Amino acid sequence: MRTQKALLQTGLATALLAALPASAETYFEVSGKVAGELRAFTEDAQFAGQNQDTNLSFLVEPEFFWEWNDGDDSLTFTPYLRVDENDPERTHGDIRELSWLHVGEDWELRAGIRKVFWGVTEFQHLVDVINQTDAVDDFDGEDKLGQPMINLSLVRDWGIVDLFVLPGFRERTFPGREGRLRGGVVVNTDAAEYESGDEEKHIDTAIRWSHTLGDFDIGAYWFHGTNRDPELVVRNQGGQTVLVPRYVQMDQIGFDLQATLDSWLWKVETLWRDTTKEDYFAAQAGFEYTFYGIRESSADLGVLLEYGWDERGEDATSNVQNDLFFGGRITLNDEASTELLAGMSHDLDYDSLSVVVEASRRFGDNWKASLDGRFFSADDNRDLASAFDRDDHLQLSIERYF
Amino acid sequence: MNLLTNPLNTFLITALVAVPFTAQAETAEEKGMAISVESKQRDLGWQDMQAQMNMVLRNKQGQESVREIRMKSLEIEDDGDKSLSVFDKPRDVKGTAFLSFSHPVGADDQWLYLPALKRVKRIASRNKSGPFMGSEFAYEDLSSFEVEKYTYKYLRDEACDGGTCFVVEQYPVDKNSGYTRRVVWVDQSEYRVWKIDFFDRKNSPLKTLTYHDYQEYLGKHWRPDLMKMVNHQTGKSTDLSWNSYQFKTGLSDKDFNKNSLKRAR
Numbered sequence: 001m002r003t004q005k006a007l008l009q010t011g012l013a014t015a016l017l018a019a020l021p022a023s024a025e026t027y028f029e030v031s032g033k034v035a036g037e038l039r040a041f042t043e044d045a046q047f048a049g050q051n052q053d054t055n056l057s058f059l060v061e062p063e064f065f066w067e068w069n070d071g072d073d074s075l076t077f078t079p080y081l082r083v084d085e086n087d088p089e090r091t092h093g094d095i096r097e098l099s100w101l102h103v104g105e106d107w108e109l110r111a112g113i114r115k116v117f118w119g120v121t122e123f124q125h126l127v128d129v130i131n132q133t134d135a136v137d138d139f140d141g142e143d144k145l146g147q148p149m150i151n152l153s154l155v156r157d158w159g160i161v162d163l164f165v166l167p168g169f170r171e172r173t174f175p176g177r178e179g180r181l182r183g184g185v186v187v188n189t190d191a192a193e194y195e196s197g198d199e200e201k202h203i204d205t206a207i208r209w210s211h212t213l214g215d216f217d218i219g220a221y222w223f224h225g226t227n228r229d230p231e232l233v234v235r236n237q238g239g240q241t242v243l244v245p246r247y248v249q250m251d252q253i254g255f256d257l258q259a260t261l262d263s264w265l266w267k268v269e270t271l272w273r274d275t276t277k278e279d280y281f282a283a284q285a286g287f288e289y290t291f292y293g294i295r296e297s298s299a300d301l302g303v304l305l306e307y308g309w310d311e312r313g314e315d316a317t318s319n320v321q322n323d324l325f326f327g328g329r330i331t332l333n334d335e336a337s338t339e340l341l342a343g344m345s346h347d348l349d350y351d352s353l354s355v356v357v358e359a360s361r362r363f364g365d366n367w368k369a370s371l372d373g374r375f376f377s378a379d380d381n382r383d384l385a386s387a388f389d390r391d392d393h394l395q396l397s398i399e400r401y402f
Numbered sequence: 403m404n405l406l407t408n409p410l411n412t413f414l415i416t417a418l419v420a421v422p423f424t425a426q427a428e429t430a431e432e433k434g435m436a437i438s439v440e441s442k443q444r445d446l447g448w449q450d451m452q453a454q455m456n457m458v459l460r461n462k463q464g465q466e467s468v469r470e471i472r473m474k475s476l477e478i479e480d481d482g483d484k485s486l487s488v489f490d491k492p493r494d495v496k497g498t499a500f501l502s503f504s505h506p507v508g509a510d511d512q513w514l515y516l517p518a519l520k521r522v523k524r525i526a527s528r529n530k531s532g533p534f535m536g537s538e539f540a541y542e543d544l545s546s547f548e549v550e551k552y553t554y555k556y557l558r559d560e561a562c563d564g565g566t567c568f569v570v571e572q573y574p575v576d577k578n579s580g581y582t583r584r585v586v587w588v589d590q591s592e593y594r595v596w597k598i599d600f601f602d603r604k605n606s607p608l609k610t611l612t613y614h615d616y617q618e619y620l621g622k623h624w625r626p627d628l629m630k631m632v633n634h635q636t637g638k639s640t641d642l643s644w645n646s647y648q649f650k651t652g653l654s655d656k657d658f659n660k661n662s663l664k665r666a667r
Contacts, residue, residue: 031493031496033493065667106656115520116520117519120523120524155659155661210660212524260527262526263526263528265525290529292528292532292578293532298532333532334536335459335467336536337492337495337536365467365492368494399494401493401496402493
């Protein structure tokens, strides 16, 4: 919550409030969701402190939306709160979005706390760099923290150019001592270190070009600023060994491409990252092929194969360095939007395996339920995934939308 | 879209409409096509359109579920329409938006915006026969009508809700279509579609679509308030009602790109 105070102090929020509409023509809408989530772990925990076999968690994420000037101006406010039974670090709040959008003739200005997604692949979002991962929310890296930004977007015949100024850095969240799905040593998020003297006040910048050329969707960007992925460094605090996140400065060039050819989606993401310590390439590439109307039914079956590579090999600080991913997705296309998803990742260096199975459907018009199973097998201690080896679990989520 | 600038249609219109004596030699295939060309021709010039789409899905037991979608379309010369749809209901997909650049021949360009992830995803468009949002409407039933998408055969004249109708058989050109043929009833005074019988890939009767309560907009564009689709094989049905039609609201290309998709909501 401290971080959020800092965010508000950036003055962006003040600017937003000043931009609030006074006109009678304002459209206002509230929507959002509340959810309950139960996890049941199948094995005893690996590390001290993780005294949970089951875990209950609740979250609420409303969205307030104002629109005026015939839709040329709008304001979106999306607060987020999760309450966790066991892990105080997982009990956390965030402002996912508090932003003002102005639409011009061939440009848009977006200012405030927002979320931006870049990329095309499914198993790893390698080039997605603007927002920090909310790693305590879930371990899959899909959840992101709101990022303060000013983003000017220009629409041209030759593509869309997005210019970003990013004041205010968000630190990654990590599970606490009581949390499962964490590393062996707890990360002390209160003692984060920075390479830059400006620390979390360093102003990052980015420029991205994206375009569609026939069957190809292309994007390329340059990012200059604080690396969202921290190094975890060992520090001695009061006689105790702890891990502390250290955020270095980086320049990153990213490229993403999808070719959409009949039932095939071919995808490539690649980045080059340059820090004081090292520079390296990494890539994620693969395909998705869909069989439509399988066995004379309305159901579709999608088959996905991706490979992730990191030039640093086994020295990589990322979890993906020489990994193969395989997945299947069945969508029944029924009234309840029933979906079954299975994904498997295999680390070819460490021979570890993780399997995720997700089943979801809607009940009535406003409820949705999903049952997920996540299973890990990683015995090599040098493998970052080995910390999850005994964290196999089933997760039932019930969501109510309003 | 603009048939007059399309060489094939220019030829056809010239051959079938402008030069009456050739009509004597007109085959059932030519007459079937001429009816579709005329139908399309009469509706040209709508420029842009906005409307609200409400669907009520009913299963055999009579259980209902609701879909609410807002839609914008743009008429494009020499090509298929551009359209942007935003889902309001069911709630779990609220804010999901769909951008489509349709083409008379070949694959359409389609993107999906997923609001929870803020992600724009280019999707494969060959899934024409799949159900739209779990309804009895397939994607191909909702895409814009283009003359080039079918070959034709005129069958007969017959009384229908719109007076006297031409009954024309249409054969999809696209191999990914879920139909072997559609039998279409088009009235002879305004060239509006009143009924379509759909036949599946095995040529068995599959669905019937009926059009109700036509309204005339801007003195020439006829749109139904209600479309009812019944599936004869499953007993399920979907009622699609249209509200708040607006034409020529000044939409342009800039309302149909990835930026407008992301803020469609």
